[in-house]
Amino acid sequence: MSAVPLHLTVALDGAGWHPAAWRDPAASPKALFTAAYWAALVAEAEHGLLDFVTIEDSLALQTTRLDGHDGRTDQVRGRLDAVLVASRIAPLTSRIGLVPTVTTTHTEPFHVASSIATLDYVSSGRAGWRAQISGRHTEAAHFGRREVPELRPENLADIDKAPLVRELFGDAADAVEAVRRLWDSWEDDAVIRDVATGRFVDRDRLHYVDFEGEHFTVKGPSIVPRPPQGQPLVTALAHARLPYEFAARGADVVYVTPHDTEQVRAIVGEVREIAGEVRDPDAGELKVFADLVVFLGEDGDEARGRRARLDELDGAAYTSDAAIFTGTPGELADLLLEWRAAGLEGFRLRPAVLPTDLNAITRGLVPELQGRGAFRRAYEADTLRGHLHLPRPASRYAGSRR
Amino acid sequence: MKQVILAAHFPGVNNHTVWSDPASGSQIDFASFTHLARTAERGRFDFFFLVDGQRLREQRGKIHDLDVVGRPDSLTVLSGLAAVTDHLGLAGTINATFNEPYELARKLATLDHLSGGRAGWNVVTSSDAFTGENFRRGGFLEHAQRYERAEEFVRTVNELWDSWAAEDLVADPSAGTFARADAGEFAHRGTHFDIGGHFTVPRSPQGRPLTIQAGDSEGGRAFAAATADAIFSRHSRLQEGQAFYRDIKSRLAAHGRSPDSLKILPGVTFALGDTDAEAQENADHIRRQQVSPQTAILLLEQLWNRDLSAYDPEGPLPEIDPDVSEDSIIKGRTRMYRDPLKAAAEWRALAESKKLGIRDLIIEVTGRQSFIGSPSRVAEEINEFVQGDASDGFILVPHLTPGGLDAFVDTVVPLLQERGVFRAEYETTTLRGHLGLESER
Ligand SMILES: Cc1cc2nc3c(=O)[nH]c(=O)nc-3n(C[C@H](O)[C@H](O)[C@H](O)COP(=O)(O)O)c2cc1C
Numbered sequence: 001m002s003a004v005p006l007h008l009t010v011a012l013d014g015a016g017w018h019p020a021a022w023r024d025p026a027a028s029p030k031a032l033f034t035a036a037y038w039a040a041l042v043a044e045a046e047h048g049l050l051d052f053v054t055i056e057d058s059l060a061l062q063t064t065r066l067d068g069h070d071g072r073t074d075q076v077r078g079r080l081d082a083v084l085v086a087s088r089i090a091p092l093t094s095r096i097g098l099v100p101t102v103t104t105t106h107t108e109p110f111h112v113a114s115s116i117a118t119l120d121y122v123s124s125g126r127a128g129w130r131a132q133i134s135g136r137h138t139e140a141a142h143f144g145r146r147e148v149p150e151l152r153p154e155n156l157a158d159i160d161k162a163p164l165v166r167e168l169f170g171d172a173a174d175a176v177e178a179v180r181r182l183w184d185s186w187e188d189d190a191v192i193r194d195v196a197t198g199r200f201v202d203r204d205r206l207h208y209v210d211f212e213g214e215h216f217t218v219k220g221p222s223i224v225p226r227p228p229q230g231q232p233l234v235t236a237l238a239h240a241r242l243p244y245e246f247a248a249r250g251a252d253v254v255y256v257t258p259h260d261t262e263q264v265r266a267i268v269g270e271v272r273e274i275a276g277e278v279r280d281p282d283a284g285e286l287k288v289f290a291d292l293v294v295f296l297g298e299d300g301d302e303a304r305g306r307r308a309r310l311d312e313l314d315g316a317a318y319t320s321d322a323a324i325f326t327g328t329p330g331e332l333a334d335l336l337l338e339w340r341a342a343g344l345e346g347f348r349l350r351p352a353v354l355p356t357d358l359n360a361i362t363r364g365l366v367p368e369l370q371g372r373g374a375f376r377r378a379y380e381a382d383t384l385r386g387h388l389h390l391p392r393p394a395s396r397y398a399g400s401r402r
Numbered sequence: 403m404k405q406v407i408l409a410a411h412f413p414g415v416n417n418h419t420v421w422s423d424p425a426s427g428s429q430i431d432f433a434s435f436t437h438l439a440r441t442a443e444r445g446r447f448d449f450f451f452l453v454d455g456q457r458l459r460e461q462r463g464k465i466h467d468l469d470v471v472g473r474p475d476s477l478t479v480l481s482g483l484a485a486v487t488d489h490l491g492l493a494g495t496i497n498a499t500f501n502e503p504y505e506l507a508r509k510l511a512t513l514d515h516l517s518g519g520r521a522g523w524n525v526v527t528s529s530d531a532f533t534g535e536n537f538r539r540g541g542f543l544e545h546a547q548r549y550e551r552a553e554e555f556v557r558t559v560n561e562l563w564d565s566w567a568a569e570d571l572v573a574d575p576s577a578g579t580f581a582r583a584d585a586g587e588f589a590h591r592g593t594h595f596d597i598g599g600h601f602t603v604p605r606s607p608q609g610r611p612l613t614i615q616a617g618d619s620e621g622g623r624a625f626a627a628a629t630a631d632a633i634f635s636r637h638s639r640l641q642e643g644q645a646f647y648r649d650i651k652s653r654l655a656a657h658g659r660s661p662d663s664l665k666i667l668p669g670v671t672f673a674l675g676d677t678d679a680e681a682q683e684n685a686d687h688i689r690r691q692q693v694s695p696q697t698a699i700l701l702l703e704q705l706w707n708r709d710l711s712a713y714d715p716e717g718p719l720p721e722i723d724p725d726v727s728e729d730s731i732i733k734g735r736t737r738m739y740r741d742p743l744k745a746a747a748e749w750r751a752l753a754e755s756k757k758l759g760i761r762d763l764i765i766e767v768t769g770r771q772s773f774i775g776s777p778s779r780v781a782e783e784i785n786e787f788v789q790g791d792a793s794d795g796f797i798l799v800p801h802l803t804p805g806g807l808d809a810f811v812d813t814v815v816p817l818l819q820e821r822g823v824f825r826a827e828y829e830t831t832t833l834r835g836h837l838g839l840e841s842e843r
Contacts, residue, residue: 022573022580029573029580033604035484035516059504061586061600069600077581078571079602081512087481088516091432107505110456110536114475121474122432122482142504144597145539186472195422198696201472203465206458219535221458221465225430225472313578 005374006336007289007346007388009099010045010361012038013056014076016353017293018307019064020314022076024353033080035088041355042089045096048362049376051387052097054130054235054348057082059106060138067136067151075314083115090123097384099128099235104175105168106134106143109211112175113182113222120227125383128233131176131251133168160242169246174213176234176250181209183231184395185221207397229385230392237291239321241274248275252390253287255348257322261338264290268343284390289346290339291322295353296360300327307352322350329364337374406788406824407665407795407837408815409449409493410442413803415459417469417701418671418770420691420801429470429803432482437804439483442490445811446825448836449491449522449612450483451634451797452476456500457533459734461700462709466734468697470803477509484517491833493522493614498555499548500537503595507562510611511603519607519832519841524614524634527552532733549621554594556613556629561588562601563610571604608841612833614667627653630664631839634797638668638770643792665794665837671772672798674809678775685774688801689765698761701768705739705746707731716759719750780810781817788823 015022015029022029031037038055045053061077063070082100090098098119102112112129120127134140140148148164159165187205194202209220235253238244247254254271258264268288275286297303303326311317318324325332336347349365351357369375381387412435413419420426428434439450454476459466476494483492492513496506506523514521527548543551570585581604589598615622615630618637626633627650637646643666651661673688675681693701695715703710707725724742725731739745753763773780787793800806818824834841 023575023578027575029575032573033515033571035518039485058602059508061602071583073572073581073583074578075580077585078566078604080515081509081603083478084481084509084512084516087478088485091436091482091485106502108500108537111475111501115478118474118478121430122479124432138599141599142597143502144595145502191472193421198422198694199467200421200470201465201467203467206465206471216538217535218537219457223456223458223472224474 004340005376006340006344006369007051007287008361008366008369008375009050009052009054009097009289009346009348010358011054011056011291011348011350012041012354013350014062014079016357017320017350018310018314018318018352019075020310021353023313024306024310024356026356027353029076032076033078038085038089039092041358042093042096042098044355044358044362046093048366049379050096050362051346052099052126052128052233052384054099055082055085055101057101057103058139059103059134059142060136063138066153066156068138083119086127087119087122090119090126093123095126095379095382097126097128097233097387098123099130099233101130101132103132103134103139104172106139106145107175109175109178109216110182110218110222113179114224116179116232117183117222117224117227120229120232121224125228125385127227127229128235128384129179130235130237131172132237133172135165135168159240165242169242171213171215173246173249174211174215178209178211178213178216178218180231180234180250181211181396182218182220182222183227184397185209186226187395187398188226188230191225207400226395229383230395233384233388233390241270244271244274245278247271248279248286251286252284252388253289255289255291257291258339259323261342264339264342264344287345287388288343289348290344291348291350293320293322293324293350293352294332294357294361295324295326296329296332296357296364298328300331303327310353320350329360329368332365333368333372333374336369337372340374403823404788404794405838406784406818407667408445408447408824409451409491409667409795409797410438410447410807411451411453411669411797411799412438413470413800413806414453414473415455415470417692417697418799418801419470419803420688421470421803422691422694423802425805426802427804430472430474432479434804435474435479435483436486438807439487439490441807441811443487445807445815446828447490448795449493449520449833450480451524452480452494454495454497454526455734456497457536457734459732460532461703461732462711466700468694468700477513480521481513481516484513484520489520489828489831489836491520491522491612491836492517493524493612493833495524495526495616498525498527498552499543500533500539503555503558503562504597504601507559507601508603510559511563511606514606514608514611515603519834521606521608522612522614522833524616525552525556526616528736530733546621549617549625551594553625553629554592558590558592558595558597560610561590563606565601566603566605568605608832608834612837612839623650623653626650627664628657631834632665632667632837635666635668635793636770638670638793640787640790640792643668643787644790647791647793663839667795667797668793669770669797669799671770671801672780672810673772673774674777674780674813676776678779681775685772689769692801693761693765693768695761698764701764702760704732704737705742705749707742713760715761719753719760719763777813777817781814781821784814785818785821785823
């Protein structure tokens with residue numbers, strides 16, 4: 001029996017998600033900050049017909065601590081701006097979606113709206129955004145605008161109740177709403193070039209967004225005309241009720257982190273229930289993807305051996321918020337289809353080592369899934385929304401003339 | 403002989419861009435940016451240049467609809483252009499008032515990495531409560547404070563870029579060292595920024611991306627002389643240019659800088675033709691397209707600071723005097739006339755003596771310096787300006803998107819190359835290298 005096709009994306013970060021990945025013989029640690037490195041990875045992902053790639057980012061150096069600099073010299077430290085990496089790659093690819101991470105906490109929603117809309121222009125309709133909050137004291141100290149106490153494990157035990165986390169998610173929800181309004185603030189046909197009346201735009205088709213939240217207001221309209229997709233894809237990673245609510249309100253795709261099939265059912269059920277309560281019915285269905293770290297090998301022993309060698313180099317067993325899969329592409333396909341049957345639409349795989357585990361996804365997992373009728377054999381759309389079968393929405397302001 | 407520096411401005415949001423011409427394409431599609439950038443690179447230009455604005459302009463309380471409106475985010479589009487060019491410098495105008503140093507320093511250093519050392523930024527400080535309505539921090543700063551903030555902004559960004567030494571990125575798997583322990587460490591305690599921690603971007607190919615400035619007031623000149631690598635100047639006529647050039651270059655020694663370390667680049671337009679007469683005809687035609695009847699009234703309103711929509715564009719100037727109150731009819735653009743009553747009197751006298759209606763007068767008084775003539779005349783004049791120390795080169799502002807530079811590259815550039823004042827091939831790979839500036843490793 002053939003399964004319903006699933007969606008497949010990869011999360012790109014540095015040399016891969018294992019902290020010692022950069023020491024793998026296949027890694028190219030000297031190239032991490034070059035365009036060629038990122039271009040090769042995304043070309044490989046596009047070759048594998050993946051829906052999109054996400055690009056991790058943060059406004060502080062990577063650390064093994066929850067908050068604060070750890071001073072370690074034996075792991076990758078340093079990152080490029082994810083939006084600019086995505087834009088640099090866009091002209092070199094033609095189908096794959098590009099979804100950079102941008103925080104909502106220290107950025108200006110007006111700038112975020114402009115840069116993601118511009119990425120949508122540069123990529124001809126393949127842009128997305130992974131909206132993320134920054135709860136760390138370390139990041140706040142890089143901006144000096146907001147006092148944020150050090151994030152401690154005890155604040156995370158019950159994040160739904162922590163006032164700061166509530167505030168940051170409130171701010172994030174406002175940022176997403178402001179950005180979405182800005183994307184709609186130019187109707188599609190606002191540029192009229194009417195020589196007879198001398199008008200370049202029809203100002204009645206440009207709209208003030210007049211967003212007013214607790215922490216900021218944005219007047220609008222956007223400085224960038226409505227992007228090719230109308231609304232670029234908004235995505236978010238979520239581990240608890242508060243972020244599920246955030247995603248249910250503002251995102252098109254949420255990445256969750258179940259560790260077994262039982263949890264898949266429970267989390268998907270919870271997310272669907274929340275979406276039923278808080279999601280605008282016009283926003284369409286929220287897609288739920290699961291995050292998984294993957295170590296892949298021709299046989300299970302090979303994959304386990306790679307993982308053990310890296311753990312040894314790093315001096316600690318690798319742990320993650322997401323489940324860690326170690327095995328063959330065939331076994332991974334079994335797991336994905338089982339989880340798919342439990343209610344997920346797709347997966348965001350985090351390759352443990354780049355490019356090794358990415359290549360195993362595109363050259364091992366993808367053919368395996370195709371063989372089972374569970375993955376596309378060719379791109380069927382040109383835009384990222386198209387890959388996800390999401391319609392191009394009309395501007396919320398269309399038809400409302402001032 | 404001095405070498406001429408050339409930059410290509412992307413025709414954007416202003417009344418110099420002739421959108422009504424049938425040859426005018428999209429101002430927003432990436433293909434337009436690619437076309438102009440590749441043309442500039444084919445012409446061995448030093449860099450590609452974008453201006454900026456963070457709120458749609460309004461006049462008489464309405465969104466301005468007569469000129470090109472809508473532009474992409476500068477750094478995002480420049481990063482895309484890094485993929486379709488190999489040598490061309492990529493510079494964007496970035497407002498220091500509506501950005502934070504940590505975020506902007508990251509983006510610029512990222513662009514420098516992703517372009518192999520071709521990034522630059524033009525630091526502008528325009529700030530008004532009007533534009534500030536789009537931003538969390540609002541936006542109003544007093545004129546003097548703007549430069550204070552801008553100066554501290556540039557200093558802070560430099561500190562962030564310097565926080566990684568080239569050797570800090572080790573990336574040696576056998577030694578097990580990726581980066582040195584204190585890589586990226588910084589602390590800036592100032593009036594406008596009180597920040598500290600670690601910067602995330604390793605030292606970029608240029609070390610410090612190129613810094614350009616546009617300010618023209620005493621404060622702006624002092625700021626530029628202290629920190630800039632280039633100035634985008636509006637002094638584009640020969641004698642004014644020479645005076646500005648002397649003034650700026652004479653300020654450098656006080657900062658321990660050589661005259662060559664700061665390049666002066668006026669923004670100029672151009673019109674070409676097979677003969678000088680044909681070029682003049684083209685120039686006149688372009689000016690009439692730039693100043694439509696509707697635009698003529700709007701530009702007149704910017705001096706008069708009053709609603710003049712009832713006036714006939716072909717008729718005489720208003721008899722009523724300009725409104726000199728604080729409140730400006732135009733929002734999102736600097737008021738350009740320091741003494742409106744005096745300017746209006748001059749305009750009236752000129753209209754009187756030449757028998758000009760409103761539109762013809764506006765065409766006459768709002769044009770900026772342009773090189774008009776056959777390719778050989780234009781090449782000759784450009785070279786004269788540079789050798790005569792009226793500038794070190796130019797930022798060329800074409801009137802058409804995206805093909806407005808094609809003829810210049812095909813006809814004028816070869817003549818400059820023949821004279822030995824413009825490169826025939828790129829000799830370096832970085833923007834600093836093209837301008838003959840030291841790399842800040
Ligand atoms: C040639 C030139 C170009 C400018 N371009 C921009 C621009 O693209 N965006 C902007 O916000 N301000 C721009 N400005 C405004 C300057 O940043 C500055 O605010 C203005 O010149 C007033 O400063 P001043 O009093 O020192 O002259 C430009 C100024 C000049 C002279």
